[in-house]
Amino acid sequence: MAKIRILSNKKATKHRNFDSPKKHRAQMPWVDVEDSPQSKRMQGKRPRLNGHIPNGHSAAIGASPPSNPNPNGTGDTPTRSGKSSSLQEQRRALPIALGREKLIARIRQNDVIVLLGETGSGKTTQVPQYILESGIAGTGMVAVTQPRRVAATSLAARVAAEQTVKVGTTVGYSVRFDERSGPDTRIKYLTDGMIVRELLSDPILSRYSVIIVDEAHERTLRTDLLLASLKGIQKYRSQPSDAKGKGRASLLNPLKIIIMSATLDAEKFSKFFNNAPVEYIQGRQHPVQIFHSAEGQSDYLTSALRVFFQVHTDQGPGDVLIFLPGQDDIESLEKSIQLYANRLPHKSMEVVICPMYAAQAAGQNSKVFNAAPPNTRKCILATNIAETSITIPGVKYVIDTGKCKEKQYLARETGGGFDTLLTRDITKSSANQRAGRAGREGSGLCFRLYTEAAYNNMAVSAEPEIRRCSLTSSVLQLKCLGQDFQELDFMDKPDYDSVVSAYKSLWLLGALNNSKELTPTGRQMAAFPLDPVYARIVLASKEYNCAPEIVEIVSVLSASSKLFVDISDQRDSAAESRRKFRHPTGDHLTILAVVKAYQEIALAENKAGRREWCRRHFLNERALLEARDIRDQLKLTCARFGISFDEGNSALLQPDGVTYKQTMGHTTVKIHPSSALSDRKHPAIIFNELVYTNQVYARGVSSIPKSFFMSIPTLNQRHS
Numbered sequence: 001m002a003k004i005r006i007l008s009n010k011k012a013t014k015h016r017n018f019d020s021p022k023k024h025r026a027q028m029p030w031v032d033v034e035d036s037p038q039s040k041r042m043q044g045k046r047p048r049l050n051g052h053i054p055n056g057h058s059a060a061i062g063a064s065p066p067s068n069p070n071p072n073g074t075g076d077t078p079t080r081s082g083k084s085s086s087l088q089e090q091r092r093a094l095p096i097a098l099g100r101e102k103l104i105a106r107i108r109q110n111d112v113i114v115l116l117g118e119t120g121s122g123k124t125t126q127v128p129q130y131i132l133e134s135g136i137a138g139t140g141m142v143a144v145t146q147p148r149r150v151a152a153t154s155l156a157a158r159v160a161a162e163q164t165v166k167v168g169t170t171v172g173y174s175v176r177f178d179e180r181s182g183p184d185t186r187i188k189y190l191t192d193g194m195i196v197r198e199l200l201s202d203p204i205l206s207r208y209s210v211i212i213v214d215e216a217h218e219r220t221l222r223t224d225l226l227l228a229s230l231k232g233i234q235k236y237r238s239q240p241s242d243a244k245g246k247g248r249a250s251l252l253n254p255l256k257i258i259i260m261s262a263t264l265d266a267e268k269f270s271k272f273f274n275n276a277p278v279e280y281i282q283g284r285q286h287p288v289q290i291f292h293s294a295e296g297q298s299d300y301l302t303s304a305l306r307v308f309f310q311v312h313t314d315q316g317p318g319d320v321l322i323f324l325p326g327q328d329d330i331e332s333l334e335k336s337i338q339l340y341a342n343r344l345p346h347k348s349m350e351v352v353i354c355p356m357y358a359a360q361a362a363g364q365n366s367k368v369f370n371a372a373p374p375n376t377r378k379c380i381l382a383t384n385i386a387e388t389s390i391t392i393p394g395v396k397y398v399i400d401t402g403k404c405k406e407k408q409y410l411a412r413e414t415g416g417g418f419d420t421l422l423t424r425d426i427t428k429s430s431a432n433q434r435a436g437r438a439g440r441e442g443s444g445l446c447f448r449l450y451t452e453a454a455y456n457n458m459a460v461s462a463e464p465e466i467r468r469c470s471l472t473s474s475v476l477q478l479k480c481l482g483q484d485f486q487e488l489d490f491m492d493k494p495d496y497d498s499v500v501s502a503y504k505s506l507w508l509l510g511a512l513n514n515s516k517e518l519t520p521t522g523r524q525m526a527a528f529p530l531d532p533v534y535a536r537i538v539l540a541s542k543e544y545n546c547a548p549e550i551v552e553i554v555s556v557l558s559a560s561s562k563l564f565v566d567i568s569d570q571r572d573s574a575a576e577s578r579r580k581f582r583h584p585t586g587d588h589l590t591i592l593a594v595v596k597a598y599q600e601i602a603l604a605e606n607k608a609g610r611r612e613w614c615r616r617h618f619l620n621e622r623a624l625l626e627a628r629d630i631r632d633q634l635k636l637t638c639a640r641f642g643i644s645f646d647e648g649n650s651a652l653l654q655p656d657g658v659t660y661k662q663t664m665g666h667t668t669v670k671i672h673p674s675s676a677l678s679d680r681k682h683p684a685i686i687f688n689e690l691v692y693t694n695q696v697y698a699r700g701v702s703s704i705p706k707s708f709f710m711s712i713p714t715l716n717q718r719h720s
C-alpha cells in the first residue's frame, strides 16, 4: 500500500528523488510516495464513495462482485496487456448484473423509479440495454440524457460495441452540432440540452417510451427543465386514450422515467415524482483507495505537478487523470509537465499529455479514449467534463485539485444581468464522482490535493443551476411550448430577480410583446442554438443584407474559447502582430477580419502552417475551428427562415483592374456586360447574383466605398 506525504516548502528541499530545478522545488509543497502502509502525514482512506447508499438496504439490487474476479489476483481486468475479457463477460461481471431480473421487474411495475448505484456499478451502460432486451420499451426509443456531450458520445460508442452494432444504428447519440442516429435507433444517448430542444418539435416526446435522466444530481438548468416537463408529459400520456383526443398521442404508451445517479439526494427526487420508489444497486466492481493531503495546498497547480511526477516515477503502470478548473490551468500544467518529463533521468516510460475541456474541438476530446502507445503513460488534464459517466480506458490514478469553474448569474448587477464563471471549491458529490473515474477497469488510487477536513466541510452538492444561471433561453423555450416559466413545477424555485430579468431581456429583444406573449420573432429566435441576443442579431442581419458576415462574427462570439490569446508578458507583441486585423469601427469587424484571414490561410497552408500562423498572431485556432462548426450549423437554421447565405454578394477590385474577388468566398468575377457599371473600374461592388457563361459574371451591380472593407484582408493582402 502506498503512503503519501505532502511536505511543507522547507521540507521539500530535502527530498531525494525528484529531478526538478531547485528554484521550482523550493516554491512548492512536496508529495512523497513511499512503500510503507502507514503515514503520519497522510490519511489513506478505504473507499466509501457513497455515503448515501446504506449497506444491505432492503431495496438493494445486485451485489459486490467476487473480490478477486481475475486470475492475476489484483481484481483488475487488464486491457493494455491484451488479456481483456470479452465485452459480454465484462457486462456479466458488473455489480448491476446480479440484480438484472429484479431491476427489470421494478421498472416494469413502476412508471418512475429513482436508481442509485456507486460509480462504475453499470447504471449508465446497462440499464438502457436491459430495457431494450426485456422489451419494456415496446416499439419506442430509450433516451439516456447526459449533462455533457463527451459522455453522450463515448457511452454510445461503448454500448454500441456491447450490442455489437455500429454507432448510429440501434445505438446512437445526439449532441449539439453532431447527431448519429437513424430510423433503427432504439437507445439514444443525448445531452439534456438536445432533449429540451426536441421538446420544441415534439412536446410529448412521442418517439420515446423510456427517458433515463442520468447524473441527475448535477441539477443543470436543462435537467431541471426536463424533469418539470416530464412530469406533465407523463401525466398527459397516462390518460385514457379518449381523454388524449384524436391523433398520434392517443396511440402512445405511458412514459417511463428513470432518474439515476451515484450521489443523489434520492428522497428529494422521489418526493418530486409523487414518492416514486428508490432502488439501490449495491457494490462496486473495483476498489478505489483515496488519499487526502495532510495540509491544505495554496497552489493546486504546482501540487498537481508534484503528485503527478511522484505517481509517474514511483507507481506502476496506469494512466493518470488530473482534474483542474479550466482551460488556462490545463494549458499551463501541460507545459510544466512536458518540461519536466523531458528532464527525467530515466525515460523508461514516456508521458503523453491529453487535454480535455469543453471548448476543445470534439475530435480532440475523443482522443483521450485512445489507448496510449506501449511504454507510455497517458496523462489526461481535464475539467469536470470528465467527472461523470465516462470511463477512460487505462486510467488507474486520479489527482483531484478540488477546484472547478461554476457559472454564476449576476442579475442585479446590471439592467439585463450576465453570466460569469468563478473558480470554486468542488462539492462532495463531485469529489466522489472524480474518485470514481479510477477503478473502472481495475483497482485505482485517488490523490486529493485537499485535506480530509476540507472534504468533510464541502457542500454535499452544488446549488442547482436554476438558482444561479441566466434563465433567458429557458423562458423563451418554454414560451414556444406555450408554457410560462413561473407556472412550471420545478424541484427548486428560481430566484425572482433572475426571472424578471429574463422576461425583460426577451421583451427588449422583441421576442415577447407587452402582454408577455411570444412574438413571431421570438419563435424564430428559439430555433437558433444560440443565446437569444445573438439569435436576434442573426435575424436582424436579414434586413441589413449582411447575414454571412454577422453569422461569422456571432459564431466566434458563441464559441467557448477565446479568440485572442492573452499572454501577460507578451501583450505588446500580441497587439503588434494583430494590428493588421484591427478595423476602425471596432471589435466586431476586427473579429471578422481575423476569420477571413484564417479562411485564406486555411486554403493556402497545411495543418502545421495554419497552426504556426495562429501562433504568430496570438490567435486561438481551437476557437476558429469551433466557430467554423457553429457557422455551418447556423447556416442551416438561417436557410429555414429564408435568410440568404449566398456567399459573395460583395467583391473587391483586383490589381488587374478588371476582375473582382468575392469578400466572402473565393471566386473571381467580372461585372456583367449588361450592367451600367461595366465600363468603369470600382474599388468595391455589391451584386444580386452570379451567372456562369464562359466565365463568372456578377449581375445587378452597385458600387460601394472601399472603406467599408478597410482592413478586412483579401487574397491579395496575405498575412505573413
Ligand SMILES: Nc1ncnc2c1ncn2[C@@H]1O[C@H](COP(=O)(O)OP(=O)(O)OP(=O)(O)O)[C@@H](O)[C@H]1O
Binding pocket: 094, 117, 118, 119, 120, 121, 122, 123, 124, 125, 126, 154, 158, 261, 262, 285, 388, 389, 390, 391, 392, 393, 436, 439, 440, 441
Ligand atoms: N468505454 C469503456 N471502456 C472500458 N470499460 C468501460 C467503458 N465504459 C464502461 N466500461 C465499464 O463498465 C463499467 C460500468 O460503466 P457505467 O458507465 O455503466 O457505470 P455507472 O454505474 O453508470 O457509473 P458512473 O455513475 O460513474 O457513470 C465501468 O466501470 C467499466 O468497467
